Amino acid sequence: IASRSTSSVLVAEKAKWRRKEKELRSQLLRLQQTVDKCKMELKKLHEDALVADGFYIKERAKExxxxxxxxxxxxxxxxxxxxxxxxxxxxxxxxxxxxxxxxxxxxxxxxxxxxxxxxxxxxxxxTTSGETGFSKLAEARLRVEAESLTVPQSGVCSLIVDEMKIREKLQYNKQ
Structure with missing residues (x-):
């Protein structure tokens, strides 16, 4: 009789541990699903941050x-x-x-x-034609540069002019 009561206690104990295992497995599954959902949200947030950075850059470019x-x-x-x-x-x-x-x-x-x-x-x-004097192209470029300056002090500058190098060339004409 004592062995029957011990075995029934063991069966009850075994059933209790199986229920506990089943509950823990289902809890683990729910937690895993929550983690996966959080990972997806984090990925979306990273993508949204890149998009937000892109919009910010675009706004700054308009300025x-x-x-x-x-x-x-x-x-x-x-x-x-x-x-x-x-x-x-x-x-x-x-x-x-x-x-x-x-x-x-x-x-x-x-x-x-x-x-x-x-x-x-x-x-x-x-291109430059090699003519003497100040070319219209250089003058136009300087005007564009001056108009693009934002601070009045940045308009103070020095103009450096380089000489053109003329290379000697000998040419033999048979005629």
């Missing part, structure tokens, strides 16, 4: 902030084989390339940043 305009050009031209550049970006790239060709070309060549090529930068300035 003509140079860094924002540059980033907008980077995004627009990222997949293009033949990129087109804003005047602001081209102007800054001319200055950057002039300051350090050894830095500009590797950055452009290794695609760290999408930057205008040398030909685009030289086309921005145009």
């Amino acid at each position: 003509k902030e140079p860094a924002a305009l540059f980033l907008i050009d980077q995004i627009k031209n990222f997949k293009k084989k033949r990129p087109s550049w804003s005047e602001e970006t081209t102007r800054h790239c001319v200055v950057l390339r002039h300051l350090s060709t050894r830095a500009y070309e590797p950055i452009r060549g290794e695609m760290l940043l999408k930057l205008p090529c040398r030909k685009t930068l030289s086309n921005y300035f145009g």
